[in-house]
Amino acid sequence: MSIIDSFRLDGKVALVTGANRGLGRGIALALADAGADIIGLSRSPDAGAIAHEVAAFGRRYQHIALDLADAEVPMLSSVIATAANAYGRLDILVNNAGIVRRAPAFEYSADDWHAVINTNLNAAFFLAQAAGRLMRDHGGGKIINIASMLSYQGGILIPAYTAAKHGIMGITRALANEWAAHNINVNAIAPGYFETDVTAPLRADDKRNTDILARIPAGRWGIPSELGGAAVFLASDAATYVQGTTLDVDGGWLAR
Secondary structure (H helix, E strand, O other): OOOOHHHOOOOOEEEEEOOOOHHHHHHHHHHHHOOOEEEEEEOOOOOOOHHHHHHOOOOOEEEEEOOHHHOOHHHHHHHHHHHHHHOOOOOEEEEOOOOOOOOOHHHOOHHHHHHHHHHHHHHHHHHHHHHHHHHHHOOOEEEEEEOOHHHOOOOOOOHHHHHHHHHHHHHHHHHHHHHHHHOEEEEEEEEOOEOOOOOHHHHHOHHHHHHHHHHOOOOOOEOHHHHHHHHHHHHOHHHOOOOOOEEEEOOOHHHO
């Protein structure tokens, strides 16, 4: 196999959570472009434009509607079973879905804390657990968790999000330690500041927007499609010896 061919995902099936918009959409489309069929999970009852966009690459798309903030472990196991049955296999899991609730730590509510931790951390772990069991029994697979710059930093007004993203980096390493021997690659991508719904309040705040751009060596916000290359790499045979790493895609933010 040539090095270029090793990046292809032909015949693979990927489950991407939060696939219908933002970073998840960018990742799902990149995986489809590389040859994978896509199963997208989101809170929305319908897939929206993503189904047609995946079809434009000649790939299949199936939608699963579920709000991860309220999902119990058996429901998450059922998601993996449904994904595996859709096209007869599951090779790639991308734990991308996430929410943000902003408030000062003094006033941060228990409801907001639990919603963020359930969506961003608990669901990611239990989806990975169920997918990992399946992959172990079928010769291996790829799990990609979406971390954040807040996996390294503290942030402002987002204590639950920061806690969850620190946890994502930690479980990425922990699962890699246990599952590498089963031919399951567990890695993460830490996006910097991208143009998504989650970052809309920051971009709308003139001071925060100016301060953030001044810190990014690239001098601009990222766009979701720019996350696709990292996702395809980690999902492909080109990354078979990459385990437990977090790949930063941040326009140079952490280099400052």
